[in-house]
Amino acid sequence: MYHQAQILENCSSSDSSSNSSEDEATHLINVLPEILQHHQKNENYAEVIVPSYTDDEFRLHFKVPRIVCNNLAAEFSESDYFPKKNTGFQKISAEKSILIICWYATHEAAGFRDVADRFDIAMQAICDSKKRLRDVFIGYPGSVHDARVFRNSPLSNSLAAKCGDRFILADSAYPCRRHVLTPYRDNGNLTEKRK
Structure with missing residues (x-):
């Protein structure tokens, strides 16, 4: 996180003497791969972080009670829509699939139109x-x-x-x-x- 802040600070101050927005854009494009490469990711969010949420925190993040997500995941895992065969991609659990849908519906509601x-x-x-x-x-x-x-x-x-x-x-x-x-x-x- 510090590294990203440092890069962004350098981006904003390194071209302060130049008034050219083209130079600033070129500089940002050049440092973008470095910013993206150092982006922090939580590899086990669904497996580690989500179970540690209180019921209120869970509802805050996913807008439904934990029991609803668990019930939906149980039904989804038994449905014909849940892939049971190896598709060549890493298999995503029913629980994680439902969490993804709930999170997406919560944070990207406009995309459902x-x-x-x-x-x-x-x-x-x-x-x-x-x-x-x-x-x-x-x-x-x-x-x-x-x-x-x-x-x-x-x-x-x-x-x-x-x-x-x-x-x-x-x-x-x-x-x-x-x-x-x-x-x-x-x-x-x-x-x-x-x-």
């Missing part, structure tokens, strides 16, 4: 009045409308069994059903029943 060549995946989550997750469906890479994600989720076909006499409050992107209540658009002509 459907912009050219950006990673995009739809997730539908249902929580109760105490903000506890009750159902999560992850799927459909790319830009997919919320109504389609819901229609194709396992929850859509089991609403009556899961909800009983209760209902889910959803936004206007979802279809209004017996167990899914969505707001009506008020253009000034709502009936009394809909109000």
Whole structure:
């Protein structure tokens, strides 16, 4: 770290007498490989550092409780999507894969929007009045409308069994059903029943 700071300090002071931005750019390009070569990396972050996090620290870094990550990793390792054959690349554990996804989703949220060549995946989550997750469906890479994600989720076909006499409050992107209540658009002509 000290070495990087020293290089950067030299970059900013060595050309102070020259007003040419071209000279500064050339100098930065010349020292860039040295800066990158000395970049500190934590080789065993997932294996050593992450397990030492308190539950609060874990949630701060990954935005989900540790138990959720562990459950997702267990399900992922048993799924058809987890590579079981040797692909020629170093195998990444299910736990590490889920940590990578959670970290990326937390820190690179803008990249999940459907912009050219950006990673995009739809997730539908249902929580109760105490903000506890009750159902999560992850799927459909790319830009997919919320109504389609819901229609194709396992929850859509089991609403009556899961909800009983209760209902889910959803936004206007979802279809209004017996167990899914969505707001009506008020253009000034709502009936009394809909109000």
